Amino acid sequence: MxxxxxxxxxxxxxxxxxxxxxxxxxxxxxxxxxxxxxxxxxxxxxxxxxxxxxxxxxxxxxxxxNLDVLRILSDASAIIAEGEVLQLSAQNNLTTTMDDYAAVIEGKTASLFAAACEVGPVIAEQDEKIISAMRDYGMNLGMAFQIIDDVLDYNANRAKLGKAVGDDFREGKMTAPVILAIQKANKEEKDFWQRTLGDKNQKDGDLETAQTLIAKYDTLVQGMELARGYGDKAIQNLAHIPDSHLKKTLVDLVSFTISREY
Amino acid sequence: MxxxxxxxxxxxxxxxxxxxxxxxxxxxxxxxxxxxxxxxxxxxxxxxxxxxxxxxxxxxxxxxxNLDVLRILSDASAIIAEGEVLQLSAQNNLTTTMDDYAAVIEGKTASLFAAACEVGPVIAEQDEKIISAMRDYGMNLGMAFQIIDDVLDYNANRAKLGKAVGDDFREGKMTAPVILAIQKANKEEKDFWQRTLGDKNQKDGDLETAQTLIAKYDTLVQGMELARGYGDKAIQNLAHIPDSHLKKTLVDLVSFTISREY
Structure with a gap:
């Protein structure tokens, strides 16, 4: 090995x-x-x-x-756990902002992508510039990945996703599609979000109503644009990595992440 | 620090x-x-x-x-998790032997005592003989500690213990007091243990019956004798450690562990 x-x-x-x-x-x-x-x-x-x-x-x-590797991965593990705790405290909290959301997904998801991408050039003894570029690539890829994951939770073909659509809604997770819809919500819609996500009082048909409100404000598309922004940054991070078959795979991975339907 | x-x-x-x-x-x-x-x-x-x-x-x-320290403690962490999984699979299993029990408590408890005791002389750069003696001391102390803990679960003054007596019984944990009582059980008693621990079918008064059977075969005393055996070994492990105030504390810790009532 x-x-x-x-x-x-x-x-x-x-x-x-x-x-x-x-x-x-x-x-x-x-x-x-x-x-x-x-x-x-x-x-x-x-x-x-x-x-x-x-x-x-x-x-x-x-x-x-390698102590550098140990430091990178043990730091990532602690950050993941913090991100999960942060997510737990944001759950059912309607005042969660897009900045709070970004902090949660950076912690729970993107930091492990970043650490994984950083470890490669560290053990290959690349210079600091390459190591840092790969770390940034991983961080941006991870952000894009998680935002798309959260968009899919309101949109995906259930069979393709391999998990139930609406899980995040049922758990009261504050993700991009709902945070953006709540920002635009009128009084009646705010009451709906408060009841279903804030007070965890959900009944049949609520998921469909949530999806209708999300469609009304087009927040899945906004989420995908946000993800695409992170994807673009990830590709820019690769600018100074020498061209190779592997670099092309890293670029393709960004497109795959953004356009996946499952 | x-x-x-x-x-x-x-x-x-x-x-x-x-x-x-x-x-x-x-x-x-x-x-x-x-x-x-x-x-x-x-x-x-x-x-x-x-x-x-x-x-x-x-x-x-x-x-x-220090990579030695990292190895000792990460090995201990993996062994603890294995010990807990082992305990989970022994739960409600009436064929659990005293050897199985020893393996469970060595993994879930004694291995962390051993690792903690080993790390001290490692960072103090003591020779291999001292490191190994301290590790063995910790292992034996940990075994004694856990056996006493399991004895107390059927015996202790609840307020002193700081947890409910009979927790292990209710969870169907196979610990020294019950394993030893099951080994001696007659047909009717075997049926009792099978129903309460094996089939998890417990009713009011069962804990008291269990305590009566444990008293009948004197298995709390046998458990304490077993713990005392490990405690004696722990003290023997210290034989070649130079006398000092700290060594006296380690010896006292064994007596405290064996004679504690909480």
Whole structure:
């Protein structure tokens, strides 16, 4: 196993650990189109196996032995946990701003993309400029990815997404599509958002009403434009990386992230 | 902050993270005589704050920068998680042996005691013999601690213990007092243990019956003798450590662990 493989596995273990814990925290029942682990094995196993994977990730990093890598990935892990806590406190809070939202998704999602992209050039002993460019690329890609994910939660073909549409609505998560719609809302619409997201008092048909309001203010398109802005920045971050097959893959990954429907 | 303080904090953070997660997994409502965090803040916050503390522990270790220390503590973290998973699979399983039990408590408890005791002489640059003796001391102390903890769960003055007596019984945890009583059980008693622990079918008065059977076979005393055996080994492990005020504290800690009532 090369260092790159080992560290890629460490990142994947951290990611999987956060997904296992997320599904417990959000009480989700689907992940990638299948029953989630908490449904099949219970919350107990999901929490403990998440802890195990997290520990294994650190063992892999320690086996690599590079303190810079350890610092990058342990910092990212702490930031992810902070981002998740931040998201929990923003939940059901209608005063959440787009800046608050950006802080949440930078923490819970983009920081791991950034760390993963930074570790590559660090172990390849590239100079500081390349390392920093790759970190920025990862951060911007991660932001784009999460915004699209949040847009899809109100829009996607359920089967393609592999999870239930409207999960974020049911959980009262304050994501771009609703934050932008609440900013434009009239009195009656504000009451609707307050009842459904703020007071968690939802009934049949509410998701459809939410989708109608989101369509009225076109906030899915605004979310996609926001994501596209981050995607453009990610591509700009690659400007001084020498051309190669791998660079092209990184560029393509941005387009894929922006245009994915699942 | 000295290295010793920083690393002691790292161990304490790992420990606290596991307690937060444990209380979610066991659905506990008390910890140290007060409402547990999952009761006050919810499972979500307990899972996420546990993850955060775990990450902060690794940041503290990385800040220390000693790869041996990182290896010792990340190995311990993985072993703890494995021990917890092992405990989960032994739960409600009446065929659990005393060897299985020893493996569970070594993983979930004693390995962190061992790691914590090993890190001290490592950063003090003591020779391998001292490091290994301190590790063994910690392991034996941890085994004694956990066995006493499991004995107290059937015996202690509830107020002193700071948690409900009978938690382990209600959760179907296979600990020394019940494993030893099941080994001696007659047909009728076996049926009782099968119903209450194996089939999780408990009713009022069952805890009292369990305590009566435990008293009949004197298994709390046997558990305490087992713990005392580990405590004696822990003191023997200190034989080649030079006498000092601190060594006396380590010896006293063993007596305290064995004779505590809470």
């Amino acid at each position: 090369t260092r790159a493989h080992r560290l890629a596995a460490a990142v994947e273990f951290i990611h999987t650990a956060t997904l296992l814990h997320d599904d417990v925290v959000d009480d989700s029942d689907e992940r990638r189109g299948k029953d989630s682990a908490n449904i099949i094995f219970g919350n107990e196993a999901s929490v403990l196996v998440g802890d195990f994977l997290f520990s294994r990730a650190f063992q892999l990093m320690v086996a690599d032995g | 000295t290295r010793a303080h920083r690393l002691a904090a790292a161990v304490e953070f790992i420990h606290t993270a596991t307690l937060l997660h444990d209380d979610v997994v066991d659905d506990s409502d008390e910890r140290r005589g007060k409402d547990s965090a999952n009761i006050i803040f919810g499972n979500e916050a307990s899972v996420l704050v546990g993850d955060f503390l775990f990450s902060r522990a690794f940041q503290l270790m990385v800040a220390d920068g």
